Amino acid sequence: QTIVVATRNPGKAKEFKAMFAAADLTVKTLLDFPEIPEVKETGKTFEENARLKADSIALKLNLPVLADDSGLMVDALHGRPGVYSARFAGDHNDAANNAKLLYELSELPKEKRTATFHTTLVFAKPGRPKDDLVVDGEVAGEILSIPRGDNGFGYDPLFYVPSLKRSMAELTEVEKNKISHRGNALRKLEDQWQDWLAK
Numbered sequence: 001q002t003i004v005v006a007t008r009n010p011g012k013a014k015e016f017k018a019m020f021a022a023a024d025l026t027v028k029t030l031l032d033f034p035e036i037p038e039v040k041e042t043g044k045t046f047e048e049n050a051r052l053k054a055d056s057i058a059l060k061l062n063l064p065v066l067a068d069d070s071g072l073m074v075d076a077l078h079g080r081p082g083v084y085s086a087r088f089a090g091d092h093n094d095a096a097n098n099a100k101l102l103y104e105l106s107e108l109p110k111e112k113r114t115a116t117f118h119t120t121l122v123f124a125k126p127g128r129p130k131d132d133l134v135v136d137g138e139v140a141g142e143i144l145s146i147p148r149g150d151n152g153f154g155y156d157p158l159f160y161v162p163s164l165k166r167s168m169a170e171l172t173e174v175e176k177n178k179i180s181h182r183g184n185a186l187r188k189l190e191d192q193w194q195d196w197l198a199k
């Protein structure tokens, strides 16, 4: 059985492949289907955007598709950048996004730098949007003033995990998956997706 993870983000693609490694599945991503055009993320919520990606690409590829819409919600910024996390500084550019985040939080003391990573996952079958499986996951942390670590992707070097006393980018992939928003969401799918796929 083949499933497609509807992402072109290499960081996400790597994490999903690792998380499904034990399953008897072929896991492809949109990096394997360069002909599929970018889906415009016009939704106002993570769920709307994840549904847009999953439903439309499942129909195009005629395969089950898992989409992830995720982002960073910073309390001092009233939840921004949120669903706009990828385009916070304009075009999707992690370095520019991180620079903008540091700039917007400059001078803000540590205790006011709390933030949450969120992901919504939607698993869709071709032409059956009413059967979509939807789960979400979060992890709480603090935005650092200086980036730390080289692992992960996106905002990971600025996201400090107090319980582990390290930034997300200082965790190994296995350590990150154990506590991350994406790992937490996928664990909610764990005992459902096989029955759902077979139906």
Ligand code: ITT
Residues within 6 Å of the ligand: 006, 007, 008, 009, 012, 041, 068, 069, 070, 071, 072, 085, 086, 087, 092, 094, 097, 117, 152, 153, 154, 155, 156, 168, 180, 182
């Ligand atoms: P796809 O739509 O192709 O999946 P994308 O990167 O555009 O890729 P999103 O629209 O969901 O995905 O945007 C997510 C944003 O949040 C993007 O800027 C990511 O870098 C960031 N992000 C999501 N998960 C993250 C994680 O685990 N660690 C660090 N940053 C993350």
